[in-house]
Amino acid sequence: MGRRVLAIFAAAVIALIGVVAVLLYARGADARAVSANEPTSVYVSTKPIPASTQLKxxxxxxxxxKTAIPAKGVPAGALSDVNADNGSLVAVTDIAPGEYVLASRFGSTPQGSKAIEVxxxxxAVSVSLSDPARVGSFVTPGTHIGIFDTYKVASAGSSSASAANGAGVAGTSVLLDDVLVIGMGSTALNPGTPTTPGAAAPAAAAAPGFLVTVAxxxxxxxxxxxxxxxxxLYAVLRSSDLKMANTPTVTDLNLFSGAGQ
Incomplete structure (x- = not known):
């Protein structure tokens, strides 16, 4: 009789343990399902990103x-944050639109021997521009700019050259009205000018130059x-529908006249 009671008690305990295990598993499965569907922020490319473009x-x-997708759909290594630590990294290869971008797509230098696509x-021609002359940091690979040139009118062979000859009159004209930028330098080209011992110090330091490469x-x-x-040279960031080719030349002589030459 005692053995039968003991067996019934043991069976009840085993059944209870089984019920608890099933409940715990179900609760864990629910938690995993909720976690898998929790929205997670990742970055998606909406336009082609040329190699060497800075992340920021x-x-x-x-x-x-940045877009939110269920956690279960996030690729391993997806880029989820842009901050001061990674903002200066550059695209190591071209990135096509519509990608869930991986953090590994950005590094310190582009891959391969060809850092830009001509x-x-x-x-490809590179030109050194000061920070204001390159529109600050708003010009990036893939954008279109216009380039103005300021020059001595007397050397340009214009109708006013004879009058301006010897007077040092300068003029500014549109040199190139629509130029594709395919690369940007990341550091100043002339951060400082070394001086020779005994030589006179320069009157004023030149403004740092930044390399802009255009096609x-x-x-x-x-x-x-x-x-x-x-x-x-001075660059301007242009709108897509702007026509600049007929912009009149401005000189020291007509600067305040309200009309071009």
Whole structure:
């Protein structure tokens, strides 16, 4: 009789343990299901991101946007945060639109021997511009800019050259009205000018220059290269529908007249 009671008690205990185990498993499964469907923020590319584009610039220009997806759909290593620690990293390869971007797609240097992609039939030309002259940090690879050139009117062969000759009159004109940027330098080209012992210190330090690389036809490349050596260049960030080719020249003589030359 005692053995039968003991067996019944043991069976009841085993059944109770089984019920508790099933309840615990069900509760854990529910928790895992809820966790798998919890929204998690990741970055998705909305536009092509050229190699060498800085991560912070890609976010600022809308190439990368943060979106929320269920945790179970997040790829391993997905980029989930952009901050001071990784914002200066650059795209190591071109990134196509529509990707859940992995953090590993950004690093310190682009991969391979070709850091920029030059469009067919064009050449790449790099020009050093001061921070204001490159529109601060708002110009990024893939944007379109216009380039103005300031030069001595007397050397330009214009109708006013004879009157301006010897007077040091300067003029500013549109040199290139629509230029594709394909690369940006990340550091100043002339952060400081070393001086020779005993030499006089320069009167004023030159403004740091930043490298902007653009794609041009060979003819326009020759024009830009000549302007680099003979004039002073300034870039503007243009809208997609802007027409700048007929912008009149402004000189010291008509600066306040309200009309171009």
């Amino acid at each position: 610039d890609a976010v600022r220009s809308g190439m990368l946007v 469009p067919t039939g064009m050449v 041009l036809s060979p003819h326009n490349a020759a024009r830009l290269i000549h302007a680099i050596s003979s004039g002073s």
